[in-house]
Amino acid sequence: MQFHEFLGQVQNRAKLDSPDAAMLATRATLNTLAERLSGNEPANLAAQLPGEIGNHLKTGTAGKGERFNVDDFIARVSKREGVPENQATHHAQVVMGVLNEAVSTGEMADVQGQLPEDYALLFRREWA
Template sequence: MQHDEFIGQVQNRAHLSSRGDAEVATRATLETLAERLAGDEPLNAAAQLPKGIADYLQHEYAGMGTRFSLDEFFQRVSQREGVELPNAVHHARVVIEVLREAISSGEIDDIRSQLPSEYDPLFEAGSQGRMRVNN
């Protein structure tokens, strides 16, 4: 999958008004995911993605394995993306859905093996990426 196709898929599926918005949603989601993963896992996933998209998995905090809940994952995406939490949840789900199509199933399995089961809805096709944030 090429960069433009990845971003186009995110834009279309998330019903975003511009490619720029899709780029921001993709960056926010993948940077947050990269922080949550440990070791070389972000780099392994990035190796299967086009430049630009791969860069989002290779920032300075990538591979740190910072532990945070799914709720906090969505909150971090929301802050990075600069959108309300419900929109960030939807956008993150879409980005992960496109990511699942862009990299091998083995790599997705490796990513999921590092995450607690509460992250499962984020990766399940047709899921609503249920948000369990208590305000």
């Protein structure tokens, strides 16, 4: 999936008013995901994405495997994106859905394998 296609899908599904808003939602979600994943998983995931998207998985704390639950994940996305938590939840679900389509099934299985069960909330298709 190409950069503009990824952002276009996020913008369309989340009903955002601009590509900049889609980028903000994507960056907030992927920065937070990078903090939660451990080892090389953020880099492995980034390798399957367009550079402009994958770079958001290469934060200073990427791969540290910081332990926090899905509520804390949403709170971090909300703060980074500057939106209420209900919107952050929806945006994170959309980003994760597009991510799921952009990378291999095996890579997404690796990502989900590192997340506790409560993170299933992020993989619901709320935009459909």
